[in-house]
Amino acid sequence: MSYRLRMTLLILLDSIIVMAAIIVAAWVVYPSSVVWSMDIILMTSVILLFCHHIFAIIYKLYNKVWAYASVGELVAIVKAITFSTITTTLIQYLINDFTVYRRALAVTWMMQIILIGGSRFVWRVFRDRFIIKADDKKRTLIVGAGAAGAMIARQLKNEAQHNDLYPVAFVDDDFTKYKMQIYNIPVLGKTMDIPKIVEKQKIEHIVIAIPSLRNGELTELVNLCNQSVAKVQILPKIEDIASGRVSVSALRNVDVEDVLGRMPVQLDITMISEYITGNTVMVTGAGGSIGAEICRQLMRFTPDKILLVGHGEFSIYSIDMELRQHFKDGSTEIIPIIGDVQDRARIFSIVAQYKPMIIYHAAAHKHVPLMEHNPHEAIKNNVIGTKNVAEAADHYGIHRFVLVSTDKAVNPTNVMGATKRLAEMVVQNLAKHSKTKFVAVRFGNVLGSRGSVIPLFKKQIEKGGPVTVTHPEMTRYFMTIPEASRLVIQAGTLAQGGEIFVLDMGEPVKIVDLAKNLIKLSGYTEEDIPIEFSGIRPGEKMYEELLGEDEIHPDAVYEKIYVGRTVEVDFDRVYQLIEQFSQYDNVQLKNALMAIVYADRDLLVATKGL
Numbered sequence: 001m002s003y004r005l006r007m008t009l010l011i012l013l014d015s016i017i018v019m020a021a022i023i024v025a026a027w028v029v030y031p032s033s034v035v036w037s038m039d040i041i042l043m044t045s046v047i048l049l050f051c052h053h054i055f056a057i058i059y060k061l062y063n064k065v066w067a068y069a070s071v072g073e074l075v076a077i078v079k080a081i082t083f084s085t086i087t088t089t090l091i092q093y094l095i096n097d098f099t100v101y102r103r104a105l106a107v108t109w110m111m112q113i114i115l116i117g118g119s120r121f122v123w124r125v126f127r128d129r130f131i132i133k134a135d136d137k138k139r140t141l142i143v144g145a146g147a148a149g150a151m152i153a154r155q156l157k158n159e160a161q162h163n164d165l166y167p168v169a170f171v172d173d174d175f176t177k178y179k180m181q182i183y184n185i186p187v188l189g190k191t192m193d194i195p196k197i198v199e200k201q202k203i204e205h206i207v208i209a210i211p212s213l214r215n216g217e218l219t220e221l222v223n224l225c226n227q228s229v230a231k232v233q234i235l236p237k238i239e240d241i242a243s244g245r246v247s248v249s250a251l252r253n254v255d256v257e258d259v260l261g262r263m264p265v266q267l268d269i270t271m272i273s274e275y276i277t278g279n280t281v282m283v284t285g286a287g288g289s290i291g292a293e294i295c296r297q298l299m300r301f302t303p304d305k306i307l308l309v310g311h312g313e314f315s316i317y318s319i320d321m322e323l324r325q326h327f328k329d330g331s332t333e334i335i336p337i338i339g340d341v342q343d344r345a346r347i348f349s350i351v352a353q354y355k356p357m358i359i360y361h362a363a364a365h366k367h368v369p370l371m372e373h374n375p376h377e378a379i380k381n382n383v384i385g386t387k388n389v390a391e392a393a394d395h396y397g398i399h400r401f402v403l404v405s406t407d408k409a410v411n412p413t414n415v416m417g418a419t420k421r422l423a424e425m426v427v428q429n430l431a432k433h434s435k436t437k438f439v440a441v442r443f444g445n446v447l448g449s450r451g452s453v454i455p456l457f458k459k460q461i462e463k464g465g466p467v468t469v470t471h472p473e474m475t476r477y478f479m480t481i482p483e484a485s486r487l488v489i490q491a492g493t494l495a496q497g498g499e500i501f502v503l504d505m506g507e508p509v510k511i512v513d514l515a516k517n518l519i520k521l522s523g524y525t526e527e528d529i530p531i532e533f534s535g536i537r538p539g540e541k542m543y544e545e546l547l548g549e550d551e552i553h554p555d556a557v558y559e560k561i562y563v564g565r566t567v568e569v570d571f572d573r574v575y576q577l578i579e580q581f582s583q584y585d586n587v588q589l590k591n592a593l594m595a596i597v598y599a600d601r602d603l604l605v606a607t608k609g610l
Contacts, residue, residue, distance in 0.1 A: 007062045010061070010062050011053065011062065013119060014052060014053070014056065014061075014116060015049055015053075017111075017112060017115045017116055017119070018045070018048055018049045018052050018112060019045050019049065020115075021107075021108045021111040021112050021115065022041060022044055022045045022048055022104070022108050023041060023045070024107075024111065025104045025105070025107035025108040025111060026041045026101075026104050028107060029101070029103045029104045029107055030101075030104065040096065040101070043095070044088065044092060044101070044104075044105075047088050047091050047092070048084060048085070048088045048108070051083075051084035051085075051087045051088050051091075052080065052081070052084040052112075054084070055079070055080040055081075055083045055084045055087075056080050056084075058080070059076040059077075059079055059080045060076070061076060061077065061080055073120065074117060074121075077113065077116055077117050077120065078113060078117075081109060081112045081113055081116065082109065085105055085108065085109045085112075088105065089102075089105055092105075137164050137165060137166035138164055138165050138166065138204040138205040139166060139168045139201065139202055139203050139204050139205070140156065140165040140166055140167045140168060140203065140204070140205040140206070140207060141167075141168070141169050141170075141171065141194070141197060141198060141201070141203045141205070141206045141207070141230065142167055142169070142170050142171075142185075142206075142207050142209050143170075143171055143172075143191060143194070143206060143207065143208045143209060143210065143221065143225075144170070144171075144172060144208065144209040144210040145170040145171075145172035145174070145177045145180075145182055145187050146172070146174075146209070146210070148209045148210065148211055148235055149170060149172070149182070149209035149210075150182050150183065151209075152167075152207055152209045152235070152251075153167045153170070153182060153183050153185055154183055157183060165205055165207070167183075167185050167207075168185065168201060168203070169185060169186055169187070169188045169197060169201055169203070170182060170185060170186070170187040170188065171187065171188060171189050171190060171191055171193060171194055171197060172187055172190070172191075173190050173191055175190075178190075188201070191221060191224060192224065194206070194224045194225055194227075194228065195224065195227040195228045198228035198229070198230050199228065203228070203230050204230055204231070205230055205231050205233070206225050206228070206230045206231070206232045206233070207233050207234070207235075207251060208221060208222075208225070208232065208233070208234040208235065208254070209235055210235070211235045218234075222254055222521075226520050226521075231523045232253075232254050232521065233251045233252060233253055233254065234251070234252060234253075234254050235251065235252075253521060253522070253523075254521050268490065268493065269301075271490075271493040272301055272489060272490065272492075272493055273301050274493070275357060275358055275399070275400065275492065275493055276298055276301035276302075276303050276357075276358070276489075277301050277302050277303065278302070278303070278304050279303055279304055279356075279357035279358070280303065280304055280305040280306075280307070280354055280355065280356040280357055281298055281303045281305070281306050281307070281356055281357060281358050281359075281360070282306075282307040282309060282350070282351070282354065282356035282358070282359045282360070283295050283298070283306070283307065283308060283309065283359075283360045283362060284309045284310065284341055284359070284360070284361045284362055284363040284389055285309075285310055285341075285361070285362035285363030285364060285404075286307075286308035286309055286310045286315075286316060286319055286362070287308070287310040287312045287314075287315025287316045287318065287319055288310070288315065288362060288363070289481055290362045290404055290481065290484055290485060290488070291310070291319075291360070291362035291363070291404075292315075292318075292319045292322075293481045293482055293484070293485040294360050294362060294485045294488055294489065295308060295319055295323060296322075296323070296326075296485075297482070297485045297486060297489055298360075298489065299323055299326075299327050299332060302331050302332055303332050304332065304333065305332065305333045305334075305335055305354065305356075306323075306332055306333070306334055306335065307335050307337055307350065307354055307356060308320055308323075308334065308335065308336045308337060309337045309339050309341075309350060309363070310337075310338070310339075310363065311338065311339065311340040311341075311363075313338060316336045316337070316338060317336070319336075320334060320336040335354070337350060340385075341361075341363045341381065341385030341386070341388055341389055342380050342381060342384060342385050342388070343388075344388045344392075347388045347389055347392050348388075348392045348395070350392075351389075351392040351393065351395075351396050351398065352392075352396055355396055355398070356398060357398070357399050357400070358398070358399060358400040358401070358402065358492055359389060359393050359398055359400070359401045359402070360402045360404070360488060360489075360492070361386060361389050361390070361401065361402065361403050361404060362404040362488075363381070363385060363389075364381060364382050364385075364386075364404070364420065364423075365377060365378050365381045365382055365416065365419075366406065366416060367416070368408070368414050368415075368416045368417075368537070369537045371414065371415040371416040371419070372414060372415050372416075372590075373586070375415045375419075375586055375589045375590055375593070376581065376582065376586075376589065378415050378416060378419045379419055379422075379577075379578070379581045379589070379593075382416070382419035382420055382422070382423050383419050383422045383423050383426065383578060384578060386403060386423035386426055386427065387423075387426050387578065389401075390403070390426060390427055390430050390438065391430070393436050393438075394430050394434040394435075394436050397435055397436065398436050399436065399437065400436065400437045400438075400439070400492050400495055401427070401436050401437070401438045401439070402439055402440075402441060402488055402491060402492040402495070403423060403424065403427050403438070403439070403440040403441065404440075404441055404488055405420050405423065405424055405440045405441060405442045405500070406420050406442060406443070406444075407442055407443065407444045407477060408420060409421040409423075409424060409442065410442070412594075412597055415589075415590060415593060418590075418593040418594060418596075418597050419593065421597050422574055422577075422593070422596065422597070423440075424440045424500060425571060425574050426574065427439075427440055427498075428440075428498045428500075429571045429574075431497040431498035432498065434497075437495040437496060437497045438495070438497060438498060439491055439492065439494070439495035439497070439498070439499050439500075439501060440499070440500045440501070441487055441488050441491045441500075441501045441502075442500055442501065442502045442503075443477075443479055443484050443487060443502070443503050444476060444477025444478060444479060444508075453476075453511065453514070454514075454518070457514070457515055457518050458518065458522075460529075461518065461519060461522050461524065461529055464529065465528070465529035465530055466529065466530045466531060466532040467515045467518075467519065467529055467530070467531050467532070468531075468532050468533075468534045469511050469512045469515050469531055469532070469533055469534070470511070470533065470534055470535060470536050470537060471511075471533060471535070471536050471542065472510075472512050472533060473510070473542060474510070474511045474512075474536070474542055475508040475509060475510050475511065475542075476508060476509060476511060477508050477509075478509055478514075479503065483503075484503075487501070487503045487561065490561065491561065494561070494563075499563045500563065501561055501562070501563055502561070502562045502563070503561060503562075512531065515531055516531070519531075570596070570599060573595075573596050574596060577592055577593070577596060
């Protein structure tokens with residue numbers, strides 16, 4: 001139905017109701033004199049009709065979608081009818097020699113509310129009862145009977161024609177809500193009752209509607225939901241809702257990040273703002289997973305300029321466009337720069353031109369098996385690239401330099417880890433004599449980053465499996481991309497020179513458990529998507545560490561942030577390898593790397609044949 005036709009029908013319907021209401025009210029209140037007062041009744045009807053349409057337009061009664069009518073729409077109806085009646089009363093008082101037919105107008109007011117309100121709400125009742133069929137929809141349990149849960153229930157019922165979910169029950173740990181109803185949907189129990197309620201009510205879908213849940217609480221809740229056969233979805237993260245990136249009604253699948261993530265480290269806003277706000281910052285590898293998130297986090301502190309440095313044209317273009325779209329106030333100048341950290345002259349020219357206050361060096365080759373086959377490229381990017389950027393920072397007196405490192409640099413058994421350890425050595429050596437404060441930041445695997453296991457598992461699940469896991473006992477530390485990026489930024493403010501900062505990453509997670517969780521959260525069972533063990537890949541460790549035994553310092557320097565002790569290394573051998581690495585073949589280069597890292601050629605025999 002077109003807007004014009006719909007508005008015409010509503011105006012016609014209201015006109016009939018208003019005219020009928022005043023005539024019926026006059027007949028009810030003044031039955032013996034109704035004929036004698038016909039001229040007054042007609043005059044009052046015309047005045048009331050005119051006033052009604054004026055206030056109906058003011059309160060937009062002809063612009064509302066009445067299929068979704070609720071208390072707000074009822075209030076608008078009452079206001080329009082009340083003010084139109086009061087206005088008619090005043091006019092009648094002035095025209096009719098200060099005489100007002102109060103009882104007739106009161107009855108008219110009540111009849112209008114009943115008839116006009118009823119005419120609007122009858123369509124919603126008809127739609128809910130006869131048009132929307134719950135039989136072909138998934139019976140849905142909403143976890144959380146608060147404001148968000150009520151909003152989801154209303155949204156699902158109002159838009160039932162456009163989705164396949166139909167809410168049938170709530171659960172909530174607030175005992176005062178037990179056995180209450182919200183939009184005619186009962187609260188049947190607590191969250192611990194979820195498996196039992198799912199079975200009894202034949203629930204097919206669960207929606208977790210508590211956006212403020214902490215990670216540990218969410219993990220417990222998801223584990224409860226996973227004891228049933230129902231598919232689980234969740235509201236967007238509270239920070240995404242607050243930033244306006246998504247709406248409350250945008251349900252999403254529960255990600256592994258949700259159940260593995262921990263309480264995020266709280267940033268020292270004052271300390272960070274001192275170095276970021278109003279200054280120029282530079283991020284290498286700005287198009288990568290960590291580099292891009294560092295840029296997003298830095299933009300919150302309004303730097304004067306942010307340099308997005310990377311050799312990948314499309315990745316730099318992507319983060320450049322994203323930042324411009326989300327930070328439109330123009331208070332920060334975003335400068336995309338195409339440049340390879342291996343190009344020493346290019347890096348020096350960038351640093352010389354912009355002289356940033358702080359450099360975050362996230363550019364690196366990080367894929368373990370690939371670097372096993374390409375050790376020369378790992379040296380060029382991870383070691384020489386770091387050396388170029390760090391020496392540029394030293395040469396031009398940049399205030400701080402933060403190296404993004406990895407837990408694979410601890411007792412490395414692979415080329416990638418060994419080259420990152422050498423990069424740490426380069427930075428630690430410069431810190432001894434430089435005015436620039438150099439620091440390295442180590443963390444474990446980052447959930448969802450490019451080349452990580454999560455995207456691989458998701459692709460395998462989309463294709464119907466199998467999900468391949470290297471070994472049933474293999475464990476890894478995990479953290480989210482935002483958490484890793486916050487650590488990098490905070491570490492930059494804590495740097496005194498030469499430290500290696502490490503985040504308390506909690507307990508390591510078995511990769512096979514990660515795979516099982518992801519299969520379940522994707523709505524499948526292990527019978528649908530089997531898990532296969534493919535064997536440990538070249539260079540991989542069964543377990544990973546964050547600090548070596550000789551590096552451990554027991555005290556945290558900041559919430560969940562530790563600093564490792566500086567370990568003496570032979571820097572001459574590091575620089576000698578940088579100069580001569582091109583003369584080695586792959587095997588010789590791996591051996592030379594391990595010899596430097598372990599500073600003991602005899603220990604080299606024990607490093608799994610490398």
